[in-house]
Amino acid sequence: MMKPVEQPELPVAEAPVVCATCTLADARAGQRFVVTGVGDAGARVTALRFGMAEGACIHCTARIPAGPIVLRSGRQEIAVGRELAKLIDVRRVIEGT
Amino acid sequence: MAHCAPAFDALGIREGAVVLVGNPNVGKSVVFGALTGTYVDVSNFPGTTVEITKGRMGDVDVVDTPGIYGVSSFNEEETVARDVVLGAARIVNVVDAVHLERDLFLTLQLADMGIPMVVALNMADEARREGVAVDRDLLEDLLGVPVVETVAVKGEGIGGLKVAIDHARPGHADPELLDVLCEATLQTGSRAEALLVLEGDEVVAERNGVAPGGMRDEIYTRRRVRVNDLVGHVVRAETRGASLKAKLSVWMMRPLTGIPMLAVLLFVMYEVLGVLIAGKVVGFTEGFMNSYWVPLVRGVLAHLAAPGSTVYTFLAGEFGVLTMTPTYLIGVILPLVTGFYLLLSLLEDSGYLPRIAALADRALTSLGLNGRAVIPLILGLGCVTMGTLTTRILGSKRERFIATALMAIAVPCSAQIAVIAALMTRVAWYDSLAYFAILIAIFVSVGTVLARITPGESTALLIDLPTLRLPRPGNVVRKSGLKVWNFMGEVAGFFLVGALLISTLQVTGALDWIQVVARPLTVGWLRLPPQAATAFVMGFVRRDFGAAGFFTMHLTDSQLLVAMVTITLFVPCIASVMVILKERGWRYLVGLVFGSVGLAFLLGGIVARVIALLGGA
Numbered sequence: 053m054m055k056p057v058e059q060p061e062l063p064v065a066e067a068p069v070v071c072a073t074c075t076l077a078d079a080r081a082g083q084r085f086v087v088t089g090v091g092d093a094g095a096r097v098t099a100l101r102f103g104m105a106e107g108a109c110i111h112c113t114a115r116i117p118a119g120p121i122v123l124r125s126g127r128q129e130i131a132v133g134r135e136l137a138k139l140i141d142v143r144r145v146i147e148g149t
Numbered sequence: 150m151a152h153c154a155p156a157f158d159a160l161g162i163r164e165g166a167v168v169l170v171g172n173p174n175v176g177k178s179v180v181f182g183a184l185t186g187t188y189v190d191v192s193n194f195p196g197t198t199v200e201i202t203k204g205r206m207g208d209v210d211v212v213d214t215p216g217i218y219g220v221s222s223f224n225e226e227e228t229v230a231r232d233v234v235l236g237a238a239r240i241v242n243v244v245d246a247v248h249l250e251r252d253l254f255l256t257l258q259l260a261d262m263g264i265p266m267v268v269a270l271n272m273a274d275e276a277r278r279e280g281v282a283v284d285r286d287l288l289e290d291l292l293g294v295p296v297v298e299t300v301a302v303k304g305e306g307i308g309g310l311k312v313a314i315d316h317a318r319p320g321h322a323d324p325e326l327l328d329v330l331c332e333a334t335l336q337t338g339s340r341a342e343a344l345l346v347l348e349g350d351e352v353v354a355e356r357n358g359v360a361p362g363g364m365r366d367e368i369y370t371r372r373r374v375r376v377n378d379l380v381g382h383v384v385r386a387e388t389r390g391a392s393l394k395a396k397l398s399v400w401m402m403r404p405l406t407g408i409p410m411l412a413v414l415l416f417v418m419y420e421v422l423g424v425l426i427a428g429k430v431v432g433f434t435e436g437f438m439n440s441y442w443v444p445l446v447r448g449v450l451a452h453l454a455a456p457g458s459t460v461y462t463f464l465a466g467e468f469g470v471l472t473m474t475p476t477y478l479i480g481v482i483l484p485l486v487t488g489f490y491l492l493l494s495l496l497e498d499s500g501y502l503p504r505i506a507a508l509a510d511r512a513l514t515s516l517g518l519n520g521r522a523v524i525p526l527i528l529g530l531g532c533v534t535m536g537t538l539t540t541r542i543l544g545s546k547r548e549r550f551i552a553t554a555l556m557a558i559a560v561p562c563s564a565q566i567a568v569i570a571a572l573m574t575r576v577a578w579y580d581s582l583a584y585f586a587i588l589i590a591i592f593v594s595v596g597t598v599l600a601r602i603t604p605g606e607s608t609a610l611l612i613d614l615p616t617l618r619l620p621r622p623g624n625v626v627r628k629s630g631l632k633v634w635n636f637m638g639e640v641a642g643f644f645l646v647g648a649l650l651i652s653t654l655q656v657t658g659a660l661d662w663i664q665v666v667a668r669p670l671t672v673g674w675l676r677l678p679p680q681a682a683t684a685f686v687m688g689f690v691r692r693d694f695g696a697a698g699f700f701t702m703h704l705t706d707s708q709l710l711v712a713m714v715t716i717t718l719f720v721p722c723i724a725s726v727m728v729i730l731k732e733r734g735w736r737y738l739v740g741l742v743f744g745s746v747g748l749a750f751l752l753g754g755i756v757a758r759v760i761a762l763l764g765g766a
Contacts, residue, residue, distance in 0.1 A: 081399075094223070094544075098611050100369040101218045103250045103377065114399045119511040120520065120610055122402060126250045127281070127386070131402070131507035133519055133610030 074144065076137035079112040079121050084145040086110075091139035099140075102128055109145070157236050160201060166210040167314060168233055170259065171243035172252050173216030174497075174615050176271045178202070178631075179301040179624060180243050181213040184311065199229040199541075200635075206311065212237075218613075219255055220262070220345065222352050225541050231350075234259070235341055239317040240266035241310070246276035246283050246298075247616060249384055253376045256292065260320030261330070261372070262341035266294050267313045273298040273306070275618070280387035288383045293321035302621050323371055329364070344368075394617045401504040404511075411505060418492055419570075426488040427567030435480035446471045459656050468651040474644055478637070482564060482644075486636055489531040489563045490629035497628070498620035502527075503612045510610045516593070517551045517600025518543070519610040529556035531563045532636070533692075533725040537732060544608030551599045553733055557721040558745045559592040561692070568696035569713050576706045584713050587756065591718065591748075643724040651687060660686070674754040675715060676761075677708055684712070685719060692722045707760040715753030720745050 079085065087108045090096040099105040104125050113129065114122040120131040132140070157166070169184075171177040185204025202213040214233050215226035222228045234240065242259055244252035259266055268288075276283060289296040295313040299306030322330070326344075333343035337357045345353040347362035348369075354361035400406040447456075447465050454461040465472045496502050502524060510520030522543060529536025536556045540549040561569060573581045600607075654660040660683055664671075667682035675681065680702055688695020695716045704712060720742050721729070730738045 092609075094608070095611055097221075097223070097365070097369065098218070100373050101251070101254050102613065103254070103373060105370070105373060113395070114402060116402050116507060116511070117404060119404075120402075120507045122399070122507065122614070126380070127248055127279075127616070128251045129398070129614040129616075131503070131510070131520070131610060131612050131614055133510055133514070135514075136609030136611060 074142060076112075076121050076123075076132060076140040076142050077134055079115060079123075079137070079142070081112055081114050083112050084109065085112070085142035086145055087140065088143050089141040091141070092136060095136055095139065102130055104128075104130065110142075160203060160212075162203060162210050162212055162236070165238045166212055166236065167206065167239045167241060168212045168214060168237035169241045169243060170214055170220075170230065170234060170255065171216060172218055172245065172248070172255060173613070174500075175216070175243050175245040175248075175252065176301045176624070177216060177243045178213060179627065180241070180269055180271060180299065180307070180310070181211065182627060183301055183304055183307040184241075185211050199225055201229065201233065206314075217255070218251070220258055221348065222350050228352065231345070231353075234262070234264070235339070235345075235353075237264055239314060240264050241269055241314065241317075242266055243269045243271050243301075246270050246273050247279050247281055249283065250376065250380050251613070253379055254372060256320070257323075257372050257375055257379075258344075260292065260294070261322045261326060261368075262344050263319045263322060264341055265317040265319055267310065267317045268292060268294055268296045269301075269306070269310050270296055270298045271301055274300045274303075279616070282385040284383045284385070288379070291321070291379055291382065294318055302623050323368075323375060326368060326371065333362070398504060398614065398617055401501065402507040404508065407504075407508040411508065414496075414501075419566075421492060422485065422488050422563055423566060423570035426484050427570055430484045430488075431481050431567065434484055435476065438476040438480040443472045443476060462656055463649070463652045466652060466655070468648050468655065470645060470648050470652075474648045478641060478644055481567075482640065483633075483637065485563050485567055486532070487629070487633050490632045490636075491625065493528070493531060494625040494629040494632075495620045496527075498618075498625055500615040500617045503614050506610065506612050507614070514607075515600065516555070516596030517603060517607050518548050518596070519607060521610060521612055522548060522552050525552050526556065526560060529560040529562065530566070533557060533560065533562050533721050534640075534728050535636070536560070537725060537728045540732070545605055547603050547605035548607050550603050550605075550733070550737070551596065553729060553737075554599055554741055554744075555592060555596055557725060557729065557741055558595055558718055558748065559588060561588075561717045562722075565692040565696050565717065568700070569717070572696065572699060572709055572713060576709050580706050580710045583710060583756075587714050587752070588717060591752070595748075640724055643722075643727070647723055654686065670750060674750065674757075675711055676757045677704070677712060678702055681712065684716065688716050688719050689723065692716070692719070695719065707757070710760070711753050711757045714756050715749045718745060718749035718752060720749075 076085070087099070087104060087106050087110060090099050090105055096105060102125070104110055104123060108125055111124045112121060113124045116122065118134070120133050121137045122129065122131050169177050169181050181202065181204065184206050199215055204211050212233055214230040217227050217230045220227065220231050220234055222231065240259055242256050244256060256268060270283060270285060270288070285296050285298055295316050297306055297310045297313050299310055301307065329347065330340055330343050333347055334340045336359050337343045337346060342353050342357060346357060346359055347364045349361045349363060349365040351361045401410055450461060450465045450471070454464070462469070464470055467473065505527075506520035506523050508520070509523045513520055513522050524542060525536045525539040528539045533556050537553050540552045543549050543552060573584070654663070663686060664679045664682045668679055671677050671681040672679055681699070684695050684698030687698050696713070699709065699712045699716070720726070726738065726742070729741065
């Protein structure tokens with residue numbers, strides 16, 4: 053597993069989000085994460101079924117303003133409501149490391 | 150297996166049934182159609198509103214199940230699928246070759262259950278186009294069951310699948326899980342049920358008189374690891390850059406681009422349903438029925454009963470069972486419902502619907518719902534009855550409560566929209582605009598109030614976004630054809646009863662009496678002609694009946710606006726009332742009926758007064 057490190061050169065617009073551990077609600081489009089915990093029992097079952105539970109490497113494809121976070125894992129894409137996203141712990145993976 | 154026999158008996162499913170299982174939107178019903186041919190039988194699963202489709206392949210019964218992501222009891226569709234699966238002799242598991250990471254999770258659960266099965270690797274052509282290569286031979290080896298590549302929409306691979314069903318066998322289960330299962334099976338007698346008990350399924354545990362197990366997390370996690378491993382071995386996917394599809398997908402969900410796209414869609418729907426079908430097609434079909442069918446029936450009947458007699462009125466009068474009922478069913482409802490289901494199937498097949506859900510999530514959250522509720526709400530635009538049945542997909546009782554009320558009060562159904570669209574051509578543009586503004590305001594206020602007062606908690610959105618694709622015409626026609634057929638069968642009876650009811654009111658003179666009694670309300674409060682009472686009574690039979698009633702009255706623009714607002718908010722039709730009673734119970738229904746009638750008249754009267762203040766005609 054790749055270790056999270058300080059991001060060296062990110063565009064200014066994305067600069068504020070540097071998290072070793074954070075929740076999915078902080079995800080921005082284009083970022084990659086490893087899921088570290090799903091805090092909601094029902095969502096955990098669904099996450100396992102879709103292959104997005106603990107240990108899964110996911111990619112945020114869109115962040116709908118004030119709305120859901122859109123995630124992709126392999127060819128599977130799902131939309132997660134903002135409130136639920138706050139209950140999903142992730143670890144940011146910086147590309148090129 | 151013995152536990153499920155009653156349900157199977159009730160559905161007339163014989164022993165040795167082949168059951169189709171798969172995730173939603175993998176082409177399961179197309180595979181079902183290809184296996185069984187034309188004769189199918191649709192019935193409700195006992196004790197539920199979930200429909201089960203049954204057909205025959207030679208001597209064997211074939212049963213289709215609702216699309217599910219896993220076998221358990223998280224919602225009604227899953228429980229139905231679970232019980233059908235538990236009674237299956239053999240399973241055809243339909244998987245989408247493009248989404249094996251998702252679909253194989255269910256496949257491995259079925260393998261762990263130990264029921265003989267075959268895997269149909271469907272949409273093989275689409276997978277190739279998407280740059281996904283699946284090693285069928287290796288998948289077959291690793292799963293331990295026959296795997297057949299199919300392109301069901303084109304009928305490819307169906308012959309091979311039929312042959313493979315004879316060679317169905319239990320798949321390779323998780324070896325460590327097998328040890329645990331071995332012991333648990335001694336208690337339940339069936340490995341499939343033992344697995345569900347271990348996974349914490351309370352219903353199955355209770356049936357077996359044992360306590361539900363607490364191994365779900367462990368079993369699911371191990372299963373997920375096995376799926377990822379399998380996919381890693383059998384799938385070779387080219388990684389491609391952000392394609393147009395991926396961009397389009399994001400545009401559909403972002404408000405800035407998504408709202409205009411949704412507006413265009415709704416405009417197209419309105420043009421097709423309201424203008425083309427409700428205007429031109431219905432104009433023709435209804436005209437045809439009125440100028441050929443009705444005179445024919447009346448001509449023949451005049452020889453048997455005197456015009457004006459009770460029998461004549463019931464059969465061929467203004468609301469006659471042989472005149473108005475078929476004219477309305479065939480001339481008006483059939484074209485509208487067909488148009489609506491065709492559009493809806495196009496939306497479903499293209500994958501746009503869940504993206505609308507993501508777009509609307511923020512707005513619906515403030516009404517106590519989540520984005521998923523757009524699906525019943527859009528269906529409600531077609532038919533409130535249909536929409537109410539679909540509230541099942543919502544995650545909590547609270548959401549089902551709110552969505553049902555919103556639909557019954559503030560969402561006009563397609564038949565009603567059609568009549569209202571026709572009425573609208575008679576009024577000035579600002580009256581039409583006022584109608585929409587009032588309706589949206591009501592929708593938002595009712596939702597906001599219900600979100601405050603309804604107990605419980607709403608669930609958050611978590612929805613699968615299937616790959617966008619051009620709808621496949623064969624699939625769309627098949628799906629919508631089946632739905633139209635079921636729907637027409639369902640409403641015909643209610644319609645007949647409605648027509649009889651109105652004729653009874655007419656023959657007994659009750660209609661005139663209601664007109665007199667309701668005078669203070671219709672004339673005094675709403676400032677409409679006394680005949681409006683008839684339209685409201687008819688509106689209870691079917692919402693569009695009510696709106697249509699205003700056609701023949703000579704109303705001013707302002708009266709039309711009042712009439713349209715009142716009749717839209719007025720109680721849902723008899724068919725929806727029945728479904729609401731069945732789904733939500735009588736207390737809910739009584740509250741809803743009083744609430745919507747009260748709100749309809751209150752607002753209608755207020756609109757009438759505001760117009761008068763503004764100096765309208």
